[in-house]
Amino acid sequence: MNKDTAILNIVEAIQKAFPTDFWTATSFWDEDEHAVGLVRKSKLVYISNSDFSALPADDMRYYAEFEHIDMESLEKRPEKTFERITKEQLINEMREIKFE
Numbered sequence: 001m002n003k004d005t006a007i008l009n010i011v012e013a014i015q016k017a018f019p020t021d022f023w024t025a026t027s028f029w030d031e032d033e034h035a036v037g038l039v040r041k042s043k044l045v046y047i048s049n050s051d052f053s054a055l056p057a058d059d060m061r062y063y064a065e066f067e068h069i070d071m072e073s074l075e076k077r078p079e080k081t082f083e084r085i086t087k088e089q090l091i092n093e094m095r096e097i098k099f100e
Contacts, residue, residue: 002030004034004053005057007034007047007049009087010062010087010090011047017094024039024040025038034048035048039069041099041100042071042099043069043097044066044069045066046065047062047063047090049063060086062082062084062087063084064081064093065078065082066081066093067079
């Protein structure tokens with residue numbers, strides 16, 4: 001995965017916070033080094049640090065969007081949006097996601 005260090009760090013923190021293989025990285029944003037998508041069942045979590053990439057690692061913030069995704073049509077419907085969210089806050093919000 002060719003991503004910004006802050007994106008790699010948050011993906012690693014998410015992977016540690018959830019059971020093995022709970023979230024799967026998507027290829028929707030492969031070309032964007034400041035964005036990643038994680039999917040589980042019909043839930044997609046989009047995470048970006050492009051607006052905050054100049055911040056020091058200890059102050060890193062993210063834009064995140066929780067979406068419902070139809071895996072056949074890939075149609076997405078936003079459910080929740082976060083701006084300037086911290087890594088810890090994002091992980092806590094992800095723990096609250098309800099899966100169908």
